[in-house]
Amino acid sequence: MKILIVDDEVIIRTGLCTVINWKELGLELLPPASSAEEALERIPVEKPHIVLTDIRMSGMDGIELARVVKGMLPDTEIVILTGYDDFGYAQQALREGVTDYLLKTSRPEEIIKAALKAKQNIMDKWESMKQDNLQQAALRNQLLDRALQRGVQDDPEGRAQLCYWFHKRRVNVQEQSESPAPMQVLLVSVSGWGQAPFTGLLQGAAENILFELLPCVTLMNKDHLLLVVRVEAGEAEHSGLKRAIKRVTDTLKCVAFTAVGSVALDYESLRESYRTAKEIFAYRGLLGTQGLYTEEDIRERSGGRTVCTEKEEAELTAILMSDNATELRHWVNQKVRALLEDTTATPVSVQGYLHSMIITGRRWLERARASQAKTIPVEALPSFEGDSRPEEEVFKSLSAVMTSFHQGLGQNRYAYIHKSIAYIRDNLDQAISLQQVARFVHVNPNHFSEVFKRETGCTYIEFVTQERIKRAIDILQSSQTKVSDVARRVGYEDIKYFTQQFKKYTGRTPSEFRQGSKD
Structure with a gap:
């Protein structure tokens, strides 16, 4: 938080700058200004949060300075310095929006008290703005979720709010005949900064850039950004989106996977755009970790195989029997790599095959343990989504099966x-x-x-x-x-x-x- 001292008397300026340790108060002291005119030249650039100014100065006085500063930066806190003869003048300044006034004879602790009061006022405003933003974000999340999941045909106020967000203008709730511009739902996943908390920081930075570059509303989810983007007329197909995504990846040194939903001509069609975007997003990993993808990119995928062959089952059981973790990892990696490279594979077929590998291992353990009279714990099958590494999940499950069997053997004579x-x-x-x-x-x-x-x-x-x-x-x-x-x-x-x-x-x-x- 920055503070600017304005006074045409060098002794006062120097004293205020040196007597008080502003840094310890959590305030950054800007170079003092020797006149109101100098202050007005610097304030638009330096944007001080607090201005401590004398009333009587040659040229523009402190009251006029306060009035101009409030016009430029309404949230700036202004504290004025006054003499005994200026007391009535200072009271008038308070009515003009000045935060507080001090006598020039005030002790340092009184000046500190006034500065901290101004600082607290600013912090209270920030907190209030933060809460307002949180409430607006919660409302936006709730309304967008309703629009994408169920529609807002029976909610005219919701439609008007959506229209305001999407088109940056207020629309009367009765203007139901006006058609919005075409829109598309985008799901964007960014990666390359490692694990949490860096993933959250990366997502936040990407969201800021996309919001600045695209006519859109953005929402941040756990593993991706959701954008509702206005389709610009006359623009080559997805050229604006591609430029914006490239800016994100170039600026943040990351990769981005973008699923583009179908074009929605009204708010009710947003549900279909969201559905197609989710369907495409599920192919992350199959299509790659980066790029911009549409329905066209998944249309020809009919689905790969979903179960292990008898030969693969025999290979796996032999490895599990051998208790060789290195061989097991190599086998799993080889099978998963071939699976992901299959150009016919879909998320459903991939999940089916990966589950088949794990189930094969569990069935083997049940058969092998039948003679040990041990209970086999039933565990839920893992879900293979998003940025997870499926080969790691499969290896972990099968390694646990192998370890369980051989540990059981070790306990038997x-x-x-x-x-x-x-x-x-x-x-x-x-x-x-x-x-x-x-x-x-x-x-x-x-x-x-x-x-x-x-x-x-x-x-x-x-x-x-x-x-x-x-x-x-x-x-x-x-x-x-x-x-x-x-x-x-x-x-x-x-x-x-x-x-x-x-x-x-x-x-x-x-x-x-x-x-x-x-x-």
């Missing part, structure tokens, strides 16, 4: 038996011998066979057969896969032998079992 069971369940479509499994868990085959039977209650062959029949039952109940294909998926090349084993354990052939499940 015969952990290798549970690890072998998980391995068997992951490879039921293969010819898996006892020797192969014993080698996988680094145990002597004879010892493995003995401990396996003691821990599971059945021989290795009996266990593998039971698991294969259980898997076959799941496939028959959940799909229309041919019986011959079911047999191959659970490790039987000989369909007749598969049918015999299936009937031995269930009392029915696979076809009879499937038919009975339908009845």
